[in-house]
Amino acid sequence: MDPRTNPYAPGAGTLPPELSGRDEIIERVSIQLDRCKNGLAFRGFLLVGLRGVGKTVLLSRLAQDTEANGFTVVSIETPERRSLPALLIPSLRTALIRLNLISAANDLGKKTLRALGGFVSAMKVKYQDIEFGLDLGNEPGIADSGDLENDLVSLFVEIGRTAKAKNSALVLFIDEIQYIEEAQFAALIMALHKCTQLQLPVALVGAGLPQLVGQAGRAKSYAERLFEYPEIGPLTADAAMTALTAPAHRKNVSFEAEALKEILEKTKCYPYFLQEWGKHSWQCANKSPITKQDAETATMLAISELDGSFFRVRFDRLTPSEKKYLRAMAELGSGPHRSGDIAHILQKDVQAVAPTRANLISKGMIYSPSHGDNGFTVPLFDGYMKRVMPTLN
Ligand SMILES: Nc1ncnc2c1ncn2[C@@H]1O[C@H](COP(=O)(O)OP(=O)(O)O)[C@@H](O)[C@H]1O
Numbered sequence: 001m002d003p004r005t006n007p008y009a010p011g012a013g014t015l016p017p018e019l020s021g022r023d024e025i026i027e028r029v030s031i032q033l034d035r036c037k038n039g040l041a042f043r044g045f046l047l048v049g050l051r052g053v054g055k056t057v058l059l060s061r062l063a064q065d066t067e068a069n070g071f072t073v074v075s076i077e078t079p080e081r082r083s084l085p086a087l088l089i090p091s092l093r094t095a096l097i098r099l100n101l102i103s104a105a106n107d108l109g110k111k112t113l114r115a116l117g118g119f120v121s122a123m124k125v126k127y128q129d130i131e132f133g134l135d136l137g138n139e140p141g142i143a144d145s146g147d148l149e150n151d152l153v154s155l156f157v158e159i160g161r162t163a164k165a166k167n168s169a170l171v172l173f174i175d176e177i178q179y180i181e182e183a184q185f186a187a188l189i190m191a192l193h194k195c196t197q198l199q200l201p202v203a204l205v206g207a208g209l210p211q212l213v214g215q216a217g218r219a220k221s222y223a224e225r226l227f228e229y230p231e232i233g234p235l236t237a238d239a240a241m242t243a244l245t246a247p248a249h250r251k252n253v254s255f256e257a258e259a260l261k262e263i264l265e266k267t268k269c270y271p272y273f274l275q276e277w278g279k280h281s282w283q284c285a286n287k288s289p290i291t292k293q294d295a296e297t298a299t300m301l302a303i304s305e306l307d308g309s310f311f312r313v314r315f316d317r318l319t320p321s322e323k324k325y326l327r328a329m330a331e332l333g334s335g336p337h338r339s340g341d342i343a344h345i346l347q348k349d350v351q352a353v354a355p356t357r358a359n360l361i362s363k364g365m366i367y368s369p370s371h372g373d374n375g376f377t378v379p380l381f382d383g384y385m386k387r388v389m390p391t392l393n
């Protein structure tokens with residue numbers, strides 16, 4: 001059918017035509033944030049899930065809703081290779097402007113902005129990637145010691161007081177949070193914790209790969225009680241069907257039941273794959289309804305496209321020993337798998353392959369759902385490994 005009207009939207013962070021199956025989590029976040037704004041006990045969120053399950057688009061949607069509800073929102077997208085202060089400074093300044101503090105003749109607001117200025121100067125000495133050029137002044141003794149933990153705590157307390165005085169709340173939305181370096185993540189958690197203790201309205205809604213849960217716990221043991229960690233996973237069968245049929249329906253196109261069955265089975269209801277299969281099914285079909293045969297052709301096309309791009313770019317970043325490790329994992333199925341079992345397939349000692357495993361974790365290719373376990377961070381990657389490396393050697 002007409003590619004010009006194809007509604008499906010595969011791609012990293014690409015808004016889907018129908019954000020299906022996420023109403024419950026959207027409501028949960030909204031409740032906690034309203035509690036935060038009203039000075040009640042609340043928890044922040046760290047949304048965890050594999051690549052392509054829809055964390056980024058969910059986070060954007062939450063940020064949009066939150067902003068529409070009168071909160072002050074700070075959105076940070078890709079923390080990879082940048083220090084937390086470098087990411088926070090420009091966004092916090094924007095947030096303070098939004099809180100309408102700079103021009104307003106408001107002593108608290110001005111003081112907060114000077115505190116941010118002191119923070120900038122102190123952090124510039126330590127982190128080389130801060131490019132912030134504006135001179136905001138400084139507030140001696142607040143957020144200017146040069147110690148990230150101390151300074152971030154005082155800065156957040158200052159901002160929290162200002163937000164409270166304005167009857168607003170500051171909500172940080174941070175994607176790919178697993179890339180934030182541990183000591184900096186610890187400082188962020190501590191700053192949020194302090195605000196909670198003082199009942200100041202500052203909250204975090206973050207998203208990242210599953211290793212995030214362990215990282216947060218290692219950074220600060222009380223992180224466990226500070227956040228909820230909802231797992232963002234594949235959709236339920238009903239939600240997956242809606243993700244496919246609702247956008248088509250709006251264009252007077254339907255799916256045969258057998259076509260839907262084929263797509264749900266092959267995609268395992270992973271949002272990104274649903275978009276790919278939706279797109280290809282639309283392309284393959286000549287007219288409505290989309291048939292089982294269209295869906296089967298779509299499966300072939302989608303897999304070959306994924307093999308050439310989505311899976312391929314990840315594979316290309318690997319060293320030969322990392323490839324072998326992942327191939328051994330694939331031999332065992334979709335996972336997760338014990339380190340010992342993987343080493344066994346490789347006919348090596350667990351210790352001997354531990355560095356390879358560590359590299360794969362830091363590259364974000366695998367994660368450890370529990371001690372000694374290993375799972376692929378990319379859904380269906382086991383199948384790809386077997387296609388690209390047909391034999392173990
Ligand atoms: N709830 C959903 N329903 C339908 N499609 C979705 C949903 N969530 C995400 N998608 C689609 O999945 C793909 C991946 O989304 P993204 O947010 O980038 O995932 P992640 O950040 O978890 O890797 C995008 O093409 C997006 O349109």
Ligand SMILES: [Mg+2]
Pocket residue numbers: 012013055056057175
């Ligand atoms: Mg993402």
